[in-house]
Amino acid sequence: MHAARLAAERHTTDERLVGLRRAFEEASDASEDSNADDEHDPEGATIAYERSQIAALIDQAQAHLAAIDAAEERLEAGTYGLCSVCGEPIPEGRLEARPTATTCVLHASASAS
Template identity: 40%
Template sequence: MPSAGLSAATLEHFDGVLHTQRDELLAELQQLDASLDDVRTARSGGSSDDENDPEGPTLSSEWSQMSGVHEDFAGKLAEIDSALSRIAEGNFGICARCGERIGRARLDARPSAEFCIDCARALEPRHT
C-alpha cells in the first residue's frame, strides 16, 4: 500500500533522492573524518598550536568547528535513514505528530521531513 496516498513512482523518486543525499553525505563525512584525524594527529603530536597566533585558526578552533559540522552531518544522516525506513515500512509522507499527509511541496523541499509544515512550525522553539 503506497504511503500517504503516494504512488509507487513517487515513492521510488523519493527513495532515489534520499539515497543520493545519503551517498553524498557519507562522502562528506569521510572527508571530514580524515580532516579530524589530521587535526587529532597534529594536536597529539606536539605541533605548535599558538593560541595567541593572529595569523590563523588554532588547532582547537579547527577541531571545534569540524566537530560541530560532523555532528550536524551525523544528524542529517540519521534523518535520511529514518525517512528511508518510513518508505520501507509504508508510512512515508505521513506526519509523525498528527497523522496527516505531508504535502508534496514540503517533501520536495525536504524529503526527510517527518512532520507536516503545521506540526513542524508548532514544534519550533519560540524566540522571545
C-alpha cells in the same frame, strides 16, 4: 522517486562525512606535529576551535544519516510522507526540500516555537 531522493541524500552525506573526517584528521595531525601547547600558544586556540567546529559538523552529518535511516524505515512501512502529528500527507515540496521531514509545515512551525 522518494527512495532515489533518500539514496542521493545518503550519498551526499556520506561524501561530506569522508571529507570532514579527513579535515579533522589533518587538523589533529597538524597539532600533533607541533610542540605547541593549545592553551598557551596563540595558534593553539585556533587549532582547537577548528577541531571543535569540524567535530560538530561530523556530529550533524551522523545525525542526518540517522534521520535518513528513519525515513527509509518509514518508506518501507508505508508511512513516509505522512505527518507524525496529524497523519496528513506532508506536501511534496517540503519532502523535496527536506526528504527526512516527519511533520507537515503546520506542525513543523508549531514545534519550532
